[in-house]
Amino acid sequence: MGTLGELERTVMDAIWDAATPVSAYDVKDQLDADGRALAVTTLLTVLSRLEKKGFVASDRSARPHRYTAIASRADHVAELMHSVLGDAGDRTAVLERFVGGVSPEDAAVLRQLLSGAA
Incomplete structure (x- = not known):
């Protein structure tokens, strides 16, 4: 896509x-x-x-x-996010800015997903 x-x-x-x-x-x-x-x-x-x-x-x-x-909206958005991250010169800076801008609720979901608990 x-x-x-x-x-x-x-x-x-x-x-x-x-x-x-x-x-x-x-x-x-x-x-x-x-x-x-x-x-x-x-x-x-x-x-x-x-x-x-x-x-x-x-x-x-x-x-x-x-x-x-063919794919869900979530699949498409995730692909866009991966594409943008892949194009970033400084992936750490991009991730820091992204994580720093999410709501506390979204941060909690990210923590669960990263820990494999979801």
Whole structure:
């Protein structure tokens, strides 16, 4: 996977929020409800790009085609975090700033995860 543009992220959010595979029409309905009216042709183009980037898989046996996320939102965010950390010249400084900026609750979760207790 890679990075997402703003419109791609909006479409992925709609897919991640869906309980079942979605069509471009389903995504359109969701975005219309959120005040972001887009043409179905635009959404089909975005979905095609997302499929080429490895974010979604399509079921072409169904009409209209249905799309599902290949990875979860959490997987995507974790990959972004690893990518940013991997690009850092001083990983320790980046980790210090990250840990210094998290809430006490998130710090507790990090401690549990790092200790293997979670």
